[in-house]
Structure formats: structure tokens, C-alpha cells
Amino acid sequence: MTVETDSNANHSNLEVEPPQPLEDGAIKQVPVKKKTSCCTGLKVFLAALSFSYLCKTLSGTIMKSSITQIERRFDIPSSVAGLIDGSFEIGNLLVLAFVSYFGAKFHRPKIIALGCCIMSAGSILTAMPHFFMGYYKYETASHAVLSVNSTSSLSPCSVDQNVTGVSETLLEHPDSDCVKEASSYMWIYVLLGNLLRGIGETPITPLGISYLDDFAKEEDAPLYIACLHTIAMMGPIIGYLLGSLCASLYVDIGFVDLGSITITPKDSRWVGAWWLGFIIAGIINLIAAIPFCFLPKSLKKQEEENNDKISSDLSKIKEDQSKHRESENHQPVKWSVTSKGVTALPAVSIGIFLGGLIMKKYKMSMIGATKFGFGMSLTAFLITLSHFFVGCENHVVAGLTVSYDGKPVAHHETALFSVCNSDCKCATNQWDPVCGDNGITYMSACLAGCKASTGHGKNTVYHNCSCMEITGSQSGNTSVILGQCPKSRDCSRKFIYYTVIQVISAFFYALGGTPLYMVMVRCVHSELKSLAVGLYTLIMRALAGIPAPIYFGALIDRTCLKWGSGSCGQRGACRIYDSDAYRYTYLGLIAGFRLPSYFLAFLFYTMVKKQYQARGPKSTENGGQESVPMNKEANSKSSEYLSGSSDVEKESCI
Numbered sequence: 001m002t003v004e005t006d007s008n009a010n011h012s013n014l015e016v017e018p019p020q021p022l023e024d025g026a027i028k029q030v031p032v033k034k035k036t037s038c039c040t041g042l043k044v045f046l047a048a049l050s051f052s053y054l055c056k057t058l059s060g061t062i063m064k065s066s067i068t069q070i071e072r073r074f075d076i077p078s079s080v081a082g083l084i085d086g087s088f089e090i091g092n093l094l095v096l097a098f099v100s101y102f103g104a105k106f107h108r109p110k111i112i113a114l115g116c117c118i119m120s121a122g123s124i125l126t127a128m129p130h131f132f133m134g135y136y137k138y139e140t141a142s143h144a145v146l147s148v149n150s151t152s153s154l155s156p157c158s159v160d161q162n163v164t165g166v167s168e169t170l171l172e173h174p175d176s177d178c179v180k181e182a183s184s185y186m187w188i189y190v191l192l193g194n195l196l197r198g199i200g201e202t203p204i205t206p207l208g209i210s211y212l213d214d215f216a217k218e219e220d221a222p223l224y225i226a227c228l229h230t231i232a233m234m235g236p237i238i239g240y241l242l243g244s245l246c247a248s249l250y251v252d253i254g255f256v257d258l259g260s261i262t263i264t265p266k267d268s269r270w271v272g273a274w275w276l277g278f279i280i281a282g283i284i285n286l287i288a289a290i291p292f293c294f295l296p297k298s299l300k301k302q303e304e305e306n307n308d309k310i311s312s313d314l315s316k317i318k319e320d321q322s323k324h325r326e327s328e329n330h331q332p333v334k335w336s337v338t339s340k341g342v343t344a345l346p347a348v349s350i351g352i353f354l355g356g357l358i359m360k361k362y363k364m365s366m367i368g369a370t371k372f373g374f375g376m377s378l379t380a381f382l383i384t385l386s387h388f389f390v391g392c393e394n395h396v397v398a399g400l401t402v403s404y405d406g407k408p409v410a411h412h413e414t415a416l417f418s419v420c421n422s423d424c425k426c427a428t429n430q431w432d433p434v435c436g437d438n439g440i441t442y443m444s445a446c447l448a449g450c451k452a453s454t455g456h457g458k459n460t461v462y463h464n465c466s467c468m469e470i471t472g473s474q475s476g477n478t479s480v481i482l483g484q485c486p487k488s489r490d491c492s493r494k495f496i497y498y499t500v501i502q503v504i505s506a507f508f509y510a511l512g513g514t515p516l517y518m519v520m521v522r523c524v525h526s527e528l529k530s531l532a533v534g535l536y537t538l539i540m541r542a543l544a545g546i547p548a549p550i551y552f553g554a555l556i557d558r559t560c561l562k563w564g565s566g567s568c569g570q571r572g573a574c575r576i577y578d579s580d581a582y583r584y585t586y587l588g589l590i591a592g593f594r595l596p597s598y599f600l601a602f603l604f605y606t607m608v609k610k611q612y613q614a615r616g617p618k619s620t621e622n623g624g625q626e627s628v629p630m631n632k633e634a635n636s637k638s639s640e641y642l643s644g645s646s647d648v649e650k651e652s653c654i
Contacts, residue, residue: 042215042299045109046224048291049208052116053232055281055288056201059123061239062277063088063194069247069274073136074187075564075572082553087191089545091122091198093538100206100534104527108207109295116289118200123282126193129186130275136251138269139565139572140262140432156445156453156462157424193278200285206533213521213529215299219360221521226356226514231341233349242280247272262457262482268575269431269564347503351510359515366522366612367605369515374601376512381594383505390498391583392491395484395576397433397441398448398467400561406440406471420467421449429565431575434462435485436478438471443562448480458482519608555585 063085071081103111212228213221250258251271263270355376359369394401402408404418416428426446434445442448442465449466461481468478524532557574559581564572 042212044291045295045299046212046228048109048288048295049112049204049212050228050231051291052112052204052208052288053228054235054238055116055285056119056204057232057235058239058242059119059197059235059278059281059285060088061236062243062281063126063197065240065243065247066272066274066277069251069272070187070190072269072564072573073251073271073274074190075570076187077571078553078556078574079550080187080553082549082551084187084191084194085549086546087195088198088201089541091195092202093198093541093546095199095202096206096534096538096541099203100531100538103203103207104210104530107297108203108211109292109297111203112207113289113292115200115203116285116292119197120200120282120285120289122193122195122197122200123278123285124193125196126190127275127278127282128193129189130251133186135256136271138263138271139430140269156450157421157426157466205537206530209521209533210529214526222356222359222514222518224356225517226353226359229514230349230353233352239277242277246274246277249273249276251275259457262460264458264483267433267483347507348510351507352513355511355514358511359518364515366519367609369519370605370608373512373516373519374598374605376508377516377601378598380505380507380509381591381598383501383508385591386501387498387587388584390494390501392487392494392579394579395441395487396439397443397484397561397576399443400576401578402440404467404470406438416443416447418467418470420470421447424449431562431564433482433484434480435483436465436468436480438468439485440471441485442467442480445480450480523608552586552589555589556582559585 067081067085070076070084071078099111208228209225212224216224248265249272250256250261251273253273265272358364358372362368364372396402396406398404399416399418400409403415404420409415417426424446426444428443430444432444433441434448434450435441436448445453445462445465448462448468450462451464451466453460453462455461461479463479465478465480468480520532520536521529556577559578560574560576561578562575564575
């Protein structure tokens with residue numbers, strides 16, 4: 001009898017106000033209702049979506065921060081590394097249109113959960129080649145010297161490097177290494193894993209944003225989306241920290257004697273534990289899928305209510321429990337509370353959040369949001385141009401950037417041999433740099449003309465280097481140590497300037513990001529929001545995400561001064577770049593693409609202004625808005641008017 005009464009009470013509680021004597025049933029009913037609201041609330045979805053955003057940006061950042069390690073590990077040029085990086089966009093592009101259009105018709109949270117699981121599988125697949133390849137073997141001329149059980153009287157200059165260097169094993173076993181070289185094609189699995197991760201990431205943005213915008217108040221949607229992107233910006237922060245940590249660990253850590261490694265993380269041949277970050281990313285992406293499995297297909301739309309209703313006391317809300325139960329569970333996030341995680345985030349996070357907050361506070365119209373967003377983007381672009389004047393000098397490398405007497409040489413005018421090393425039998429295809437007291441880096445101890453060595457591993461020191469005598473040193477020392485010479489302190493100071501410019505530029509660019517994003521969402525019918533976000537992402541992937549890493553990589557390859565060499569003599573990864581050519585190529589290409597985009601932005605703004613003013617010609621009196629504000633409560637204090645006009649104002653503006 002009691003069970004039947006409780007069951008009836010649960011059903012009737014959705015439509016009829018609960019009876020006055022609640023003492024008997026309240027204890028049994030209230031906990032059930034709280035659990036339901038917790039699992040179906042918009043805040044729960046916002047938290048789950050924010051975490052999934054953080055996970056996907058974390059995974060993407062790990063790929064970005066590991067691409068150099070992958071390039072070195074598989075001995076591939078930057079153009080191939082760019083193809084691997086662009087495979088994420090290819091995977092995204094394959095299913096984006098389908099998911100964006102048909103995904104909104106199905107259970108959106110569960111589709112997002114499936115996407116997180118696929119992202120997890122893709123991240124783990126990316127790391128798999130590490131466990132099936134042999135130990136990493138970097139090119140070095142020191143192996144011939146270090147293989148002898150002695151600590152001195154060994155002369156790199158007199159060793160026939162063409163026989164004992166990279167080609168030694170090849171001459172003894174002409175087919176073994178070349179057959180094993182096929183293992184370098186395992187970068188294809190990295191490409192496939194990244195492609196699979198792109199497929200899994202597809203439903204998160206279009207379905208998540210449309211779900212959030214469908215069931216949130218019109219006035220709160222920009223702030224929710226700003227909070228979403230602000231929290232998502234923690235992903236790159238954590239990702240770069242994790243990527244930096246993994247890069248500082250040797251790739252085969254735990255399997256080789258680290259004392260026998262002659263290179264350091266500052267060496268261009270160093271490969272960090274790139275695979276570790278992808279394993280971690282795979283695990284957290286799998287965790288991100290769990291909350292979406294328990295969320296409903298749809299929620300009740302948050303009721304539009306006046307400020308006096310929001311601030312009413314608890315006793316009044318309890319009198320109309322069934323009417324306000326949904327409102328209690330979906331109250332908007334207070335920006336003052338949210339900002340307590342925000343203050344520690346970088347300028348991008350603050351910019352995104354402030355963009356949404358400004359849009360909510362000033363009730364920006366479509367025209368105002370478009371103007372504000374493009375204005376901030378143009379300001380950021382103009383600030384970015386100052387990057388051209390901030391850059392470090394090239395590494396001082398004998399035979400590549402300077403002559404052996406320390407005089408600068410033109411780009412690609414290499415002269416690896418000089419009088420000081422003409423009697424040495426040195427290989428020119430090796431990169432095993434050493435540094436002298438004169439601040440000059442030599443490609444190898446042999447090319448430095450060194451006659452003896454002491455120590456082993458990272459502590460190896462080469463003595464009596466004849467090329468040091470040409471320029472001399474302040475201490476008169478003719479010894480060199482392993483590794484490249486560090487750049488000047490002026491380079492470190494310029495890096496600070498570069499970072500400051502980057503932070504300021506990123507802040508202004510992010511400040512206009514949320515308004516422009518909301519313009520895209522609010523310009524279409526409610527049922528086409530997912531498709532709009534999907535098409536936006538589709539165009540970004542097709543025109544920028546896929547081709548950009550490839551042609552950027554191809555142009556960067558043209559600035560390489562010294563290529564690495566594989567065991568079969570093939571060209572490997574670049575060891576050193578021309579810093580000036582790299583800077584002008586990279587920044588010039590970015591500026592060349594962004595500048596014409598502002599002409600298209602002006603055309604878009606003109607179209608929005610014309611079309612939106614045609615639909616709402618009369619200006620509002622408050623704030624001097626040129627059109628009806630995007631936040632629906634701007635022109636009326638009546639909740640009845642808002643509920644009656646909300647459907648009309650959702651119509652397309654174009």
C-alpha cells in the first residue's frame with residue numbers, strides 16, 4: 001500500500017502541487033527528486049561538456065607539443081610531420097557534416113560519449129608504435145671512440161668516420177639496417193591514431209553547443225559558452241606542461257642505461273617520451289565519456305524570469321514547488337564565483353570569459369557583437385605584426401652560419417672543411433655537435449680537428465682541437481664539449497618581449513571570440529544550430545586545418561641548414577634551421593593569410609547590418625543599440641512578453 005502511494009505521488013508530482021501534509025512523503029520523495037535533477041540538470045551537462053572540452057584540447061596540445069619528438073623519432077621531414085598533424089582535421093572532416101546534421105536528431109549526450117571513447121582509442125593507438133619499435137638510435141660520431149675501453153689518447157680526427165660512423169654497420173650487414181628501416185613507416189600508425197581522434201572529437205562541439213543553447217536561457221547562453229571555452233583553455237596549459245615533462249624524459253626511459261646517453265634535451269637529436277602523453281590523454285578521454293551516458297536526451301527549457309523572482313526567498317519557492325523545481329536546478333552560474341578559477345588562467349582564458357560577460361552585461365545586438373568581435377580581431381592582428389622585429393640570431397655553427405674564423409656566411413653557402421680539419425677524415429653527413437670556449441659550435445669533434453678525448457657519455461671532453469686555434473678563446477683553451485653552444489642573453493630577453501606581445505595579442509583576439517561565436521549560433525533556426533557549428537568547423541578544417549600544417553611544414557623545410565641522416569643514407573629530420581628565414585617565413589605566411597580575411601570580415605559585417613536592420617528597423621532606446629539585442633530580455637521587464645516573443649526572435653537573420 002505504501003509503495004503504491006509513493007509511486008502515485010511521484011507521477012502526480014510533475015503536474016499537481018504536492019499536498020500540504022508533506023511530513024510522511026517528503027523524506028522518501030525529496031532525495032529521489034534531488035538525484036534526478038542532479039543527473040539531468042543543465043549544470044551537470046555544462047560541467048561534463050567543459051571536462052570533455054578540456055580533454056580534447058589537452059589531447060590536441062599533446063600532439064602539438066610532441067610533433068617535434070615524433071619528427072625526430074621517425075626521421076621524417078616537417079612536411080610529413082605536418083601531414084600527421086593534419087590527419088586530425090581529415091578525420092574530423094570525414095564525419096563532420098553527417099554528425100552535425102543527423103546527430104541533433106538522436107540522443108546527443110550519448111553520441112558525445114561515443115566520441116570521447118573514440119578519441120581515447122585514437123590517443124592510445126598513436127602511442128602504440130613505441131612499443132613495437134626498437135630502441136632509439138641517434139646518429140653520432142662518438143660511438144667509434146666510446147666503444148674502445150679507454151679514457152684518453154683517442155683521436156676523432158684520425159678516425160675514418162666514413163667507415164666507422166653511420167656506415168659501419170651498413171658495410172658489415174648491407175641489408176639488415178635497410179630492412180629494419182621499414183620500421184620508420186610506423187609513423188603511419190601515428191597518423192591513423194590522430195585521424196581516429198579527429199573522428200571522435202567531431203560531435204563534441206556542434207552537439208554540445210546546440211544542446212547547451214537549446215535548454216539554457218537566451219541571456220545566459222553567451223556566459224555559459226564563455227565559461228565552457230574558458231575551462232577548455234586549461235587543456236592547453238596542462239597539455240603543454242605534460243608535453244614538456246614528457247619531452248624531458250628520454251624516449252626509452254626504463255629500458256636503457258641513461259648514463260650511456262651522450263645527448264641532452266637541448267640537443268636536436270634528443271627524443272623525449274612522446275608516447276607517455278598519449279597514454280594519459282587516452283585514459284582521461286575515456287573518463288570524460290562516463291557522465292554523458294547518464295544524461296537525458298532533452299531537458300526542460302530554463303524559464304525566463306525577472307530579477308525579483310530570482311531573488312525571492314526560499315519559502316515562496318516551496319509554495320510553488322512543481323513550477324519552480326526546474327528553475328532551482330538551473331539557476332545561471334554567477335560570474336563572481338566562476339572568476340575564482342579564472343584569475344590564474346592565461347590571457348586567452350580571461351579574454352574568452354570577459355567577451356561573454358561583456359556581451360551579457362551590455363546586451364549586445366547582432367550588429368554590435370559583429371562589430372566588437374571583428375574590431376578586437378583586427379587589434380590583435382596589428383599587435384602581432386610587431387613579432388617581425390623580435391627574433392633571436394642564428395646558432396653560431398662553423399661551416400653553416402659562420403666560417404671557421406667566425407665570420408658570417410650567406411644562407412646555404414656551406415663550407416664544412418677548412419685548413420684546420422683538411423687532414424681529418426670526417427663524415428659530412430653526421431650531426432654530433434661540440435661547443436668551444438670561443439662560442440662556436442662545430443658539427444662534430446672531427447670537424448673541430450680534435451686529437452684526443454677524455455671521459456665518456458655526456459662527460460666526454462675533446463682536446464687539442466686545431467680549429468679552435470684559428471679564432472682562439474679567452475682562456476686559451478683548445479678543448480670542446482658535447483652539445484651546441486647556448487645563445488646569447490639577448491635572445492632570452494627577446495623571448496620575453498615575444499611572449500608579452502603574444503599574450504596581449506591573444507587577449508584581444510579571445511575577447512572578440514565569444515561574440516562572434518554567438519553571432520554564428522543565433523543567425524540560424526534552432527534546429528539548424530548543430531549544422532551551423534558543424535559547417536563552420538567543416539570549412540575551418542578543409543581550408544585551414546588540413547592543408548596548413550603541410551604547406552607550413554614544406555616552407556619550413558626550405559629554411560633547414562643541416563639535415564639528419566638515416567642508417568641507409570636517406571634524409572632524416574632537420575637538425576638546425578636558419579632562424580631569420582624561419583621567422584620571416586612563418587610570420588609572413590600568417591600575416592599573408594590574415595590580412596585579406598579582414599576584407600571578407602568587412603563584407604560580412606555589411607551583410608549582417610543590412611539584413612538585420614531590415615528585419616528590425618527601429619533602434620532601441622536603451623544603450624543606443626542598432627537592432628534588437630541578442631539577449632531577449634533587453635526591451636521588456638515582462639516575463640510574459642519574453643515567453644511570447646522568444647520563438648520569433650530565434651529566426652534567421654540572413
